[in-house]
Every structure is written in C-alpha cells, then in structure tokens.
Amino acid sequence: MEAFKNDHIEAYIYQQAKGGNRDSGDVYFLHAEEDYFICAIADGLGSGIVARQSAEVMPRILEEHHEESIEELLSRINEHMVQKRGAAVAIVKVDYVKHTIQHSCVGNVRLYIRQQDGKMLYPLPVMGYLSGRPQKMKTQEYAYQNGDLFFMHSDGVELRSPKAYLSQSDDPLTLSEMVRATVKPGDDATFIAGTLLL
DSSP states (O other): OOOEOOSSSEEEEEOOOTTOOSOOEEEEEEEEOSSSEEEEEEESSSHHHHHHHHTTHHHHHHHHHHHHHHHHHHHHHHTTTTOOOEEEEEEEEEEEETTTTEEESSSOOOEEEEETOOOEEEOOBBBOOOOOSOOOOOOOOOEOOTEEEEEEOHHHHOOOOOOHHTTTEEEEEEEHHHHHHTTTTTTTTEEEEEEEEO
C-alpha cells in the first residue's frame, strides 16, 4: 500500500492485478500543488495489457494538464481513447483555499464522502466509458471540513455497505486496511482512501 501525506491530505492507495495477470488494467494518479490536490482512477475495459493501454492515457494527460478543470481533463482523455478499448475514469480535485472537493466520473469508478457530521455523500457517475465518442461530463462540488473522509475505487473492490466501512473508520489507514481485507483476486482492484485536513 502506498501512502501520500501533506498539510492538507492524508491518503492511502492500494492496487491489485487480477489473478494470473502481471499488469493491472487499473491505473491511479495523485499530484499536489500549493493550492490543490488531484487524484484519479482509470479502469481500462477488460484486463491485462490491452486494458492497461487504455487506462494509461489518464496519468499522461493529468501529469501534463492537472491545472485544467476536471471536464477539460476528461475531454482530453476521451480524445486519446480513439482506437483503444476505452476506460472508466474518475477524477477528484481538492481546492485547499476554497475548501471544496470536485468530482466527475464516466463509468463505474465510485466515490464516497463521509462528512464530519456523519452525513454520507454518494456522487453519481455518468454511465458509459471514455472511448473517443462524444460523452457528457458532469462535475459535482462539495464543501469539506477538517477530517472529512473520501474513498474512491474501481469495480474490482466490492463494498456491500460503503456507509458502514466509512462510519467505522476514524482515519484513512484504518479504512484502507478494512477494505483491503475484503478484496478478492478475481479482478483488477484499486482504491484511494483519504482524509481532508484544514
């Protein structure tokens, strides 16, 4: 498990390739600037090398253009999916100054946010996947407080009750260890668990 920490974010990342495969079809990305943090998961259709070729478009685009809006980034990724298998992609952007978390997703990468008052947010993704064809994008924005938890995962992670996992976790490391114990070897699986700090 990989860890990421700065004054505003503490996050843990876990990734597992489908049993028998050397390459995961999932790819993740994390990057921090002075006033924002961005993280993303891409789940290439299928598994193995062909899936990974589609998923790897995402980190290349975000590395070069992370200052752009989420919708601009998703559009760029979509343009590069022509003649590839395609991928589900979710992006989260945290603005340290405005104390907001933005999210957009096309496909079955899910995000959950547990706020300090116990309220759970379940931002809905746009159905489908990025394939080079015209695609609707929808960015959602939420205010966050110190200690809010977020959890983003590909479909290889099956959470029967996301609310229970997030409610029982005081920090992202505890949440990560609880979820990791449930991951089965039958699919590519990736998750990012984080807490937002003021």
